[in-house]
Amino acid sequence: MTVVRTSHTHAHAVDAAIELFSRQGYEQTTVEEIADAAQVSRATFFRRYRSKEDVVFADHELLLEEVTVMLAATRPEARDDGERAWDPATAPYLEVCRAARLVFDHHLGQRATSLARYRLLQQVPALRDRELITTHRYERLFTRYLRDTLPADRSSTVQSIAFSAGVVAVHNAILRRWLRQPELDLRPELEEAFAELRRGATADLARRDQPVPTTTVSADGARVVVVQVDPGTTAETVADAVRTALA
Missing domain, CATH: 1.10.10.60 (Homeodomain-like)
Structure with a gap:
């Protein structure tokens, strides 16, 4: 209560x-x-x-707390065994997008307030500065969550910052379109944009997991391809890496 x-x-x-x-x-x-x-x-x-x-952004103080609690509940150690499967390499990205959708839905649910605040921000530079501070707080929250939740070999600060910044930038760009044209339903576009960001992040991870070949030239002029792989790497993966190097 x-x-x-x-x-x-x-x-x-x-x-x-x-x-x-x-x-x-x-x-x-x-x-x-x-x-x-x-x-x-x-x-x-x-x-x-x-x-x-x-006071103009007081609702976001509560929303930041809600997002913090929501993300904390998705960490592997906080989840029940009966919940949906958790892929440590990809699920944290999905949870950050879910959190950003919560913020987007908050604006849509407070339509009159959101529109009035947007008009006010166009007139008062001090409020635009305060909006930037609020935006950066969401970005830092998402970055910290990714850094702490992704597997250790994939949780670099740079990667986490890049994804979080992308999510916030996409969210804000689509939100501003809605604020200018509130009759539009832009949620499907937001979902697709988030999905594209996730595909980019996981594609980067997949590329990092691929063996990296090096090509040298022997004394007799022959090309020598050396591929360093982890245990369990399939022969097909090694062959693909060699073919890429030779091409």
Whole structure:
């Protein structure tokens, strides 16, 4: 019940602040006016939101917590045996996309607030800066999750950052299209874009798993191909690597 009340309180404060900013102007609106409209004291306002910029994105504070909990529940050690199969090399990418979809659905579910906030962001540079901070927090959360959850040989910080940045960039690009044309249903496009990112990430992993041949020339001028492979590598895989090197 506490979570429900807190969520409602944050939503009310966000709506109140955006309505006042839109009607009166950002600079002209005081913290006291926002606190009165949100039906909280000035002290309570600063304890919860710290600034005028923060209150506009207060709903994302709760959403970040929800995403954190959701991702934590997908870690192998937190899963029940009866849940769907977990592929450690690919499933973490899927879970990050699911988390990003949750954020997208939040915007769609709060249509009036999302549209009003978008219009406000076009007018107030300080709020655009605050939006960037919120975006980077999602990106860091996704990166940390991938780095901690992918197998050790595939969880490089660079790879995790690249995928997380791609997910956030795709999400934001499609979200902005929806904010400009809210009559469109862009969720299928979002799903396909996320699927393409996952295909790219797993293709990179597959290429890293392939044996890398080196070609040298012997003293008599013959080409020598050397392929270093792991135990269990099939003969077909080795042959493919040699054919590639010779080509």
